[in-house]
Amino acid sequence: MSKKAVSILLVVIISLLLISYHFYEFLKVFSSNPSDMWSRDLTVGEKNLNMPSPLFWDGGSVYGIWTNDTGFAISQIYPFSKDTKKIFIKNFNETSVKNVEYYKGKIYWSENDNINEMETNGDNYENLNIIAVNFKIVDDYIITVNSQGIEIFNIANNFKKLSEVNLKNVSQIDAVHKNGTLYVSVLVDDKQEYKIYYLSYDIKGQRWSTPVEVYKLPQTATSKLDNIKIGYDKKVYIFYNLTSKTSSNVYYFYFDPQNSKGFEPRKLELNVYGKIPSPDVGAFDIKQFQDGIAGVFSALSSYNIIGQSRVEGTEIIYAFFKDGDIVKVKSVTKEGGWASEPYLLNAPKGLFLSWIEAGGFYKYIVKVASTNPEFIKQVGGIRKLDIQNALSLCTFSISAALLLGFIMTFSVSLPGYGWLLFVMLFEPRRFKNESINSFYIGMSLYGAAKYFFYPPQVIKNSMEQILFPYNLNIIPILTLILSFALVKMYFGGKKFNSNFAAFTFMVIIDSLFINLFYAPFLIK
Numbered sequence: 233m234s235k236k237a238v239s240i241l242l243v244v245i246i247s248l249l250l251i252s253y254h255f256y257e258f259l260k261v262f263s264s265n266p267s268d269m270w271s272r273d274l275t276v277g278e279k280n281l282n283m284p285s286p287l288f289w290d291g292g293s294v295y296g297i298w299t300n301d302t303g304f305a306i307s308q309i310y311p312f313s314k315d316t317k318k319i320f321i322k323n324f325n326e327t328s329v330k331n332v333e334y335y336k337g338k339i340y341w342s343e344n345d346n347i348n349e350m351e352t353n354g355d356n357y358e359n360l361n362i363i364a365v366n367f368k369i370v371d372d373y374i375i376t377v378n379s380q381g382i383e384i385f386n387i388a389n390n391f392k393k394l395s396e397v398n399l400k401n402v403s404q405i406d407a408v409h410k411n412g413t414l415y416v417s418v419l420v421d422d423k424q425e426y427k428i429y430y431l432s433y434d435i436k437g438q439r440w441s442t443p444v445e446v447y448k449l450p451q452t453a454t455s456k457l458d459n460i461k462i463g464y465d466k467k468v469y470i471f472y473n474l475t476s477k478t479s480s481n482v483y484y485f486y487f488d489p490q491n492s493k494g495f496e497p498r499k500l501e502l503n504v505y506g507k508i509p510s511p512d513v514g515a516f517d518i519k520q521f522q523d524g525i526a527g528v529f530s531a532l533s534s535y536n537i538i539g540q541s542r543v544e545g546t547e548i549i550y551a552f553f554k555d556g557d558i559v560k561v562k563s564v565t566k567e568g569g570w571a572s573e574p575y576l577l578n579a580p581k582g583l584f585l586s587w588i589e590a591g592g593f594y595k596y597i598v599k600v601a602s603t604n605p606e607f608i609k610q611v612g613g614i615r616k617l618d619i620q621n622a623l624s625l626c627t628f629s630i631s632a633a634l635l636l637g638f639i640m641t642f643s644v645s646l647p648g649y650g651w652l653l654f655v656m657l658f659e660p661r662r663f664k665n666e667s668i669n670s671f672y673i674g675m676s677l678y679g680a681a682k683y684f685f686y687p688p689q690v691i692k693n694s695m696e697q698i699l700f701p702y703n704l705n706i707i708p709i710l711t712l713i714l715s716f717a718l719v720k721m722y723f724g725g726k727k728f729n730s731n732f733a734a735f736t737f738m739v740i741i742d743s744l745f746i747n748l749f750y751a752p753f754l755i756k
């Protein structure tokens with residue numbers, strides 16, 4: 233094989249190696265876990281409504297449950313089973329189901345403002361004849377709200393009614409149990425104002441505290457206050473979602489239950505939109521932990537994949553709170569799409585989380601993730617979609633970078649071309665007859681211009697934190713030396729028959745190599 237053929241073959245091989253390296257980088261990103269805490273997602277089903285898909289722990293396994301046209305679908309999440317059990321309920325009205333809860337082998341849900349129960353296998357369905365627009369189960373207690381007020385029942389004692397509070401127009405409730413006290417937050421919606429109340433229930437004394445109005449907001453046609461959640465660690469947290477015509481945000485209070493007046497809500501700030509807080513935080517869930525509380529939020533996020541390649545989408549974000557502040561933030565999804573209605577379960581085998589994503593034909597896809605090591609291992613690995621995403625992004629970034637990069641490298645080669653043109657026109661004595669020294673000077677001018685002006689400063693600034701292998705001091709010199717070696721191999725001899733042709737060939741090879749190498753950083 234001739235030296236010319238070998239040099240061309242080497243150019244092709246090096247180019248393919250650079251493309252393969254970038255494809256591997258993109259594939260590694262797309263097939264990796266969203267964070268060092270959470271697993272990749274697992275699709276477990278499909279549903280009709282934009283609502284949470286509750287999870288529960290029963291008999292050493294984790295299950296997910298959601299509504300469908302005729303009843304419920306229950307899927308075993310851990311250990312994972314592909315079978316989804318469908319439970320048929322006569323005259324079931326899916327759109328009237330407001331919340332679903334689990335307690336000791338039974339499912340409870342509110343349908344048409346009545347609480348119903350059944351076993352997880354679908355047996356022993358019963359209407360409990362308890363009127364409730366919303367309810368919450370905490371340990372052995374079920375706390376209900378309706379137009380007349382708040383009521384608490386003991387589930388273990390055949391739903392014995394323990395106490396009630398007269399508070400009109402309550403539409404939502406949440407509660408947690410800590411040290412013998414039930415801490416409760418409710419939302420009052422009287423069609424004029426939204427009002428958030430806090431109260432507590434002493435389990436041993438079986439008595440309520442006086443409800444305290446924590447916050448109120450006039451109702452307008454373009455805003456909505458929703459999704460009241462409560463937590464406790466030394467003090468009380470109350471979260472809510474405020475949706476306007478243009479955005480959605482989560483706010484929360486953190487206060488001493490003995491002094492629950494005279495403070496303003498804090499806006500939740502999740503630094504997941506580049507280096508700034510997310511401008512849009514929607515649906516969320518809050519769960520109590522021994523040493524704090526955890527929240528999962530549907531938040532608009534933006535992050536780098538590699539180089540300038542950015543992804544923006546509504547993702548699920550996990551945050552842990554302690555003493556009123558966020559102390560940990562981890563991504564649960566990094567899909568660049570839309571994810572919402574998260575539901576968090578703190579199970580003996582780890583944290584499990586469900587959410588929904590947009591499906592086809594007005595359906596929603598139910599997905600889950602976990603911190604359980606066995607689950608993480610099970611759902612890991614490279615998927616077909618990862619390969620498609622990596623190939624698509626790799627093709628786009630390389631094609632665009634080569635197009636732009638050839639323009640940039642041609643610009644920095646102009647001093648070299650200027651020198652060769654000067655030699656050709658004026659033929660200085662020491663550089664006559666295609667002197668190799670003339671080529672070396674042109675190459676040096678090109679190398680110096682490339683070193684200082686390639687890539688543009690704005691791209692260099694974005695690469696300041698990038699270390700190996702994307703070094704802006706060494707790589708430009710290495711590609712130039714490699715290109716020169718290939719040009720020498722192609723043309724042969726101690727000097728070139730045409731310095732102009734040799735220089736052009738070197739610039740083309742060098743441009744190909746360096747733009748392929750820096751492709752992820754050249755195009756956003």
